[in-house]
Amino acid sequence: MSAEVRLSVSHTTTYRYSTPVETALHLATVRPLDRPWQRVVTHHVSIDPAPSYESARIDAFGNEVRYFSFDAPHESLLVTSETTVVLTPRWGALDASATPTWEDVAAQLRFRAGGPYRPESEFVFASPNIELAPELRAYALPSFAPGVPIIAGAIDLMHRIHAGFTYEPQATAFDTPALRAFRLRQGVCQDFAQVMIGCLRSLGLASRYVSGYLRTLPPAGAPRLIGADASHAWVSVFCPDTGWVDLDPTNDVLADLDHVTLAVGRDYSDVSLLRGIILGGGAHTVDVAVHVTAQ
Incomplete structure (x- = not known):
């Protein structure tokens, strides 16, 4: 059986709007779950620009959902999630x-x-x-x-x-x-x-x-x-x-x-990573970068 592994996860999502977004409400599911075979060691989320309001709750499926909103115009949105997890082998005894x-x-x-x-x-x-x-x-x-x-x-x-x-x-x-x-x-x-x-x-x-x-x-x-x-x-x-x-x-x-x-x-x-409702913004582009590396 393999030994446990420690992985670092970096996930960045960037939205760029052709015209300013006047107001917006977003939901993000970006924190990995804690499980008997997966331990979250560190987790940090940064949002740029800084939200006017931000909170988090556990949804009906046990996932952490982060809510954040903006009441000032902005032309881009950058959400970065950085997490370290330790994984333990799961299927050695499975027949x-x-x-x-x-x-x-x-x-x-x-x-x-x-x-x-x-x-x-x-x-x-x-x-x-x-x-x-x-x-x-x-x-x-x-x-x-x-x-x-x-x-x-x-x-x-x-x-x-x-x-x-x-x-x-x-x-x-x-x-x-x-x-x-x-x-x-x-x-x-x-x-x-x-x-x-x-x-x-x-x-x-x-x-x-x-x-x-x-x-x-x-x-x-x-x-x-x-x-x-x-x-x-x-x-x-x-x-x-x-x-x-x-x-x-x-x-x-x-x-x-x-x-x-x-x-x-x-x-x-139920689990899309980032979704929301915006007023304004015109056309937009989105770029996503994910890197998962062993430590």
């Missing part, structure tokens, strides 16, 4: 073939009057970007024959999406629904993740969207992962006893020591 059958897991997540509430069941349903389409279920079923262990099936589905879809940044946009990306068989990490989530949910399985980062330069001898130098996305599927298991269909790997978890939600619409 995918020994996990419960997918039918048993789906049965546990179905609503029964008077039955116990399973919070994971919140991630079985459709969400703004992901509908439960019959064609997603049909695509998923070859990986989930009767009696297949849930994680073995999910890993097989990940392999198939990785092999059958083309990574093409120009094919989709930030708001492309999962079903459109599925029909195109093209897209970026966000699309790969949302398609896989739609497939899993179509079978009654709990699956959530994970946003985060990839290590920019891999360890010696390892391939450079697709999606480095930008924010990344992958899938988390729920398995009783094991918990949430993170799979990266863009790179066909379990998310581990190269993946920094930022936030979780139903789909991209």
Whole structure:
């Protein structure tokens, strides 16, 4: 088993407006999550110009969301997040073939009057970007024959999406629904993740969207992962006893020591890094720079 790793994450987003923004309200999800296998050592956010108001809260999914607003004109916005995390290996004891059958897991997540509430069941349903389409279920079923262990099936589905879809940044946009990306068989990490989530949910399985980062330069001898130098996305599927298991269909790997978890939600619409409402601004350009390096 590999030793823990310490990673430094730098994420800078710059907006430039063609005319001044008179007033603005923004939400940012930029602080990585603390988890048993991911410890946030340091975290700092700087915003230029300085906001008129700023606060933070924890959202319904456990993510820290930062709110800030401006009541003075400005022609640009620079948000910089600097974080250091320590990651611990997660999957040394995972035996995918020994996990419960997918039918048993789906049965546990179905609503029964008077039955116990399973919070994971919140991630079985459709969400703004992901509908439960019959064609997603049909695509998923070859990986989930009767009696297949849930994680073995999910890993097989990940392999198939990785092999059958083309990574093409120009094919989709930030708001492309999962079903459109599925029909195109093209897209970026966000699309790969949302398609896989739609497939899993179509079978009654709990699956959530994970946003985060990839290590920019891999360890010696390892391939450079697709999606480095930008924010990344992958899938988390729920398995009783094991918990949430993170799979990266863009790179066909379990998310581990190269993946920094930022936030979780139903789909991209819950965890977009920076969003807001502005008055004025005209046309705008945005530049994003991400660097994740080992310390």
